[in-house]
Amino acid sequence: MTPPPPPSAERPLVLLAQPLFPEFAAALAGRxxxxxxxxxxxxxxxxxxxxxxxxxxxxxxxxxxFPALELVVGISVGVDHVDLAACRCRGLSVTNxxxxxxxxSADYAVGLVLAVFRRVAAAEAYVRGGRWSADxxxxxxxxxxxxxxxxxxxxxxxxxxxxxxxxxxxAVSYHSRSPKPSSPYKFVPAxxxxxxxxxxxxxxxxxxxxxxxxxNREVMEALGKDGVLINVGRGGLVDEPELVRCxxxxxxxxxxxDVYANEPAVPPxxxxxxxxxxxxxxxxxxxxxxxxxxxxxxxxxxxxxxxxPLVSPVQL
Numbered sequence: 001m002t003p004p005p006p007p008s009a010e011r012p013l014v015l016l017a018q019p020l021f022p023e024f025a026a027a028l029a030g031r032x033x034x035x036x037x038x039x040x041x042x043x044x045x046x047x048x049x050x051x052x053x054x055x056x057x058x059x060x061x062x063x064x065x066f067p068a069l070e071l072v073v074g075i076s077v078g079v080d081h082v083d084l085a086a087c088r089c090r091g092l093s094v095t096n097x098x099x100x101x102x103x104x105s106a107d108y109a110v111g112l113v114l115a116v117f118r119r120v121a122a123a124e125a126y127v128r129g130g131r132w133s134a135d136x137x138x139x140x141x142x143x144x145x146x147x148x149x150x151x152x153x154x155x156x157x158x159x160x161x162x163x164x165x166x167x168x169x170x171a172v173s174y175h176s177r178s179p180k181p182s183s184p185y186k187f188v189p190a191x192x193x194x195x196x197x198x199x200x201x202x203x204x205x206x207x208x209x210x211x212x213x214x215x216n217r218e219v220m221e222a223l224g225k226d227g228v229l230i231n232v233g234r235g236g237l238v239d240e241p242e243l244v245r246c247x248x249x250x251x252x253x254x255x256x257x258d259v260y261a262n263e264p265a266v267p268p269x270x271x272x273x274x275x276x277x278x279x280x281x282x283x284x285x286x287x288x289x290x291x292x293x294x295x296x297x298x299x300x301x302x303x304x305x306x307x308x309p310l311v312s313p314v315q316l
Contacts, residue, residue: 012305013044014073015066017053023290024075024297032301037062050304052297053082060086071304075293077101077156077284078234079314080207088316095300098312099156100292101284106160108283109202109232112256113149113165115277116228117142117200122274142226145169150198152191152214153205153233154180161202173197176205191215195222200230207234215239220246226253232283235260244269247276258283 011033019036020028028034035044037051049070051058060083063069072087074096087094115121123138132138149165151158151174162172162185172185175194179187188194191214195201201223205211215229215238223229229252231238240261246252247270254275260266263281270276299311 012301013047013049014301015040015044015048015051015069017051017058017062018056020052021054021075021290024294027294028298028301031298037066050301052301055081058082060090063087063090063092071095071300071310073297073300073304074314075297078206080234080236084314084316093310094314094316095296095310095312096314097293098296100296101289102156102160104286104289105157105204105232105283106164108258108279109157109161109204109230109256110164112230112232112258112277112279113147113200113202113228114144116230116254116256116275117144117147119274121277146171147199148197149173150175150188150194150201151185152176152194152201152203152237154183154185155204155206157232158202158204159183161204192219192222195219195227196224198223198227200228203229203231203233203237205233205237207236212236213239215243217242217246217251220252223252225250228252228254228256230256232258235263240267243267247273 014032015037048066049068052073072094077097119141126138145168147170149170149172154174154176173188175188175191244267256277258279303310
């Protein structure tokens with residue numbers, strides 16, 4: 001028989017940067033004691049060693065209010081919304097969701113590749129609008145098999161995208177901070193060279209000061225009028241106004257976008273483009289991936305409070 005949870009006063013305190021998602025609240029309620037950071041009383045403020053963060057920005061000002069803080073626990077893979085420099089200066093550890101979302105993100109990226117090259121969304125709208133019988137067949141589209149694929153960021157997500165598209169007979173190359181010795185794919189040191197040698201560029205890297213707007217007009221021009229850009233990373237990786245111009249002017253062939261620079265705002269110019277597939281930051285989220293993220297978060301909390309190594313630490 002499962003033992004009853006300990007009384008609330010005996011459970012470890014976890015401060016919350018924002019209210020828990022329902023799935024997290026239901027699973028963690030009996031394990032830990034929670035207090036919203038914004039509403040924490042003096043005792044909780046002084047005691048709190050762990051801050052659990054969602055997707056809202058976490059600044060140095062937030063961190064400064066908790067003198068005992070030692071750990072920031074993220075529920076997402078990307079932690080660009082957390083002031084990592086402030087965490088480093090304060091000697092805090094940071095964790096993320098590890099590989100919890102990698103499988104679903106990779107699946108989704110491949111789905112976007114297929115959807116853009118085969119114009120799945122536009123063709124479906126064509127049929128739903130009654131145009132097949134009225135105007136004849138939808139125009140032919142380009143195959144995916146055999147395409148040259150460039151992946152930016154060969155981490156948990158990018159490596160899975162590579163394996164999936166390699167199974168389509170695609171030639172895969174990648175760009176990252178450094179070569180991956182165990183990778184069977186070609187490493188390209190310069191992003192511009194990768195774009196020039198690719199039919200489709202898949203972005204799956206983290207957003208940092210170094211990667212912000214790494215896909216600029218020059219990169220899009222190198223990818224070319226038949227090239228496709230897929231972004232399941234972060235919107236800030238791309239110079240969004242230039243992306244709109246390149247798509248509008250035929251400099252770039254198409255795009256599959258799950259992330260944007262100023263979510264939930266999406267450039268309205270994209271709405272009428274048949275060569276663009278849009279979604280609302282859905283790539284990572286399925287019931288299965290949420291359960292996986294919950295397991296990682298719980299493992300990190302258990303590790304911290306029992307003095308064991310963290311499961312998914314972020315390098316600061």
